[in-house]
Amino acid sequence: MTNGKKRSNLIAIDVHSTFCEGGWVDHHGNEKAEFQVSTTIPDLLAEVERVPRPRKLVMEEGPLADWLSRHLREAMDELVVCDPYRNALIAKDGDKSDAIDWRKLAELCRGGNLRLVHHPAELERSLFKQHVQLYHDRVKHRVSEGLKVIWRVRRMGVMIKEKDLIDSERREAMIAKLPASELLAEDLKVMLSGYDRAAEQVTLLRRRLVQLVKKDPAIHRLCKLPGVGPVRAATIHAFVDTPFRFRTKQKLWKYMGIGLEKKQSGTGRVILRSPRRFSRVLKSAILGAAKSAAASRDNPFADQYQRWLEDGCSSRIAKRNLARSLAVVIWGMWKSGSEYDPIQAGRVLAPTR
Numbered sequence: 282m283t284n285g286k287k288r289s290n291l292i293a294i295d296v297h298s299t300f301c302e303g304g305w306v307d308h309h310g311n312e313k314a315e316f317q318v319s320t321t322i323p324d325l326l327a328e329v330e331r332v333p334r335p336r337k338l339v340m341e342e343g344p345l346a347d348w349l350s351r352h353l354r355e356a357m358d359e360l361v362v363c364d365p366y367r368n369a370l371i372a373k374d375g376d377k378s379d380a381i382d383w384r385k386l387a388e389l390c391r392g393g394n395l396r397l398v399h400h401p402a403e404l405e406r407s408l409f410k411q412h413v414q415l416y417h418d419r420v421k422h423r424v425s426e427g428l429k430v431i432w433r434v435r436r437m438g439v440m441i442k443e444k445d446l447i448d449s450e451r452r453e454a455m456i457a458k459l460p461a462s463e464l465l466a467e468d469l470k471v472m473l474s475g476y477d478r479a480a481e482q483v484t485l486l487r488r489r490l491v492q493l494v495k496k497d498p499a500i501h502r503l504c505k506l507p508g509v510g511p512v513r514a515a516t517i518h519a520f521v522d523t524p525f526r527f528r529t530k531q532k533l534w535k536y537m538g539i540g541l542e543k544k545q546s547g548t549g550r551v552i553l554r555s556p557r558r559f560s561r562v563l564k565s566a567i568l569g570a571a572k573s574a575a576a577s578r579d580n581p582f583a584d585q586y587q588r589w590l591e592d593g594c595s596s597r598i599a600k601r602n603l604a605r606s607l608a609v610v611i612w613g614m615w616k617s618g619s620e621y622d623p624i625q626a627g628r629v630l631a632p633t634r
Contacts, residue, residue: 289337289358292329293387296345301325303383305332310391312384320345322352329356339390341365342398347407350400363395366558401522409493410519416486416512417562423479430472434459446476490515503611505621507582508574516566517611524615530605533612538564539604571604581627582606606630 290313294303297320304315314331318324329338335358340346346362354360368389389395401407427443434441439458445451452473459465494500494511503514527533534540538559544552574582582603589599610626613619 289335290332291387291390292332292336292338293383293390294338294340295382295386296320296340296343296349298345305336306387315383325349325353326356329353334358337361339363339386339395341368341386346398347400351402351404351407354402361390361395362398362400364398367396399522399526406522410522412486412493413490413515413519414562416483416490417516419479419482419486423476423483426472426476426479430469430476433469433472437465446473447480487512499615499618502614502620506570506607506610507577507580508570508572508607509611513566513570516562520560520563524612527612530609530612533608534605536560536563537567537608539567539601539608567604567608568600570607571600574607575600575603581623581630584627585630
């Protein structure tokens with residue numbers, strides 16, 4: 282029985298920078314054709330359009346997946362980008378070669394054994410996410426450049442922090458404490474120049490990000506939540522992309538790295554642990570928001586945090602729970618398009634007796 286719905290022909294491709302290797306099977310799993318074409322949209326479209334509809338395309342996540350999914354989606358009845366980390370069969374079973382990867386990828390897809398990777402449908406949303414990622418990358422780069430200077434002068438017995446590099450007077454005081462060495466002075470000049478350049482890039486990207494947030498009403502609404510500033514709101518919005526990706530709040534929590542996974546072998550003890558694979562940028566954003574909300578005190582989230590502390594929770598567990606509450610409120614606001622209401626949030630977060 283097909284229940285009146287015709288099952289799709291399945292196309293699987295293994296993507297490389299210069300060529301793509303793939304093929305397609307019918308809904309019974311019978312191999313119908315294989316192909317190798319250059320990695321260009323016209324050549325790929327010409328090849329996949331030879332497959333009768335309905336057709337489904339599956340590929341692994343990679344540097345080209347976002348570009349290919351946007352341009353091939355219209356030619357497909359369904360398009361799937363999957364997580365290669367989970368495709369252990371491709372890497373471990375039998376001989377490993379690109380010529381057979383597409384077949385095993387098709388087998389995994391037919392068996393429902395793939396974990397999907399979300400990609401924004403519109404180019405602008407994809408570019409916005411890349412801009413947010415670039416900002417966070419530049420912040421890491423600035424911190425790295427600062428630590429290199431800190432550790433270099435520490436070898437000379439001078440103890441400083443990053444704020445000593447930002448303030449010009451403190452920087453001069455640091456230099457004055459160092460040994461009088463031309464070689465050290467020249468090296469430090471190069472390192473400080475790298476730090477200053479990284480700091481300028483962070484300032485520029487942050488200013489641009491704040492401007493983009495002000496132009497987007499959906500992101501701007503999130504900024505009204507306690508602890509959620511423009512950068513955190515933009516990060517959550519860019520990396521989640523759409524709240525309708527998640528059927529339950531537990532799935533949202535796991536994606537953000539603040540949920541728990543249950544592990545049990547046979548009748549053994551149930552082990553709860555943090556997920557191993559999650560968005561680290563999102564986890565940093567939502568936990569940072571929870572920490573700021575708890576510190577600001579005058580809001581329903583801070584009240585909830587204090588109740589958890591009074592009930593015996595550690596500050597670490599209380600902040601993780603608070604991050605979950607923030608995520609749920611953000612999720613609900615986003616789906617309904619509503620504004621943040623502290624009174625309503627207080628009712629939602631109030632303990633039931």
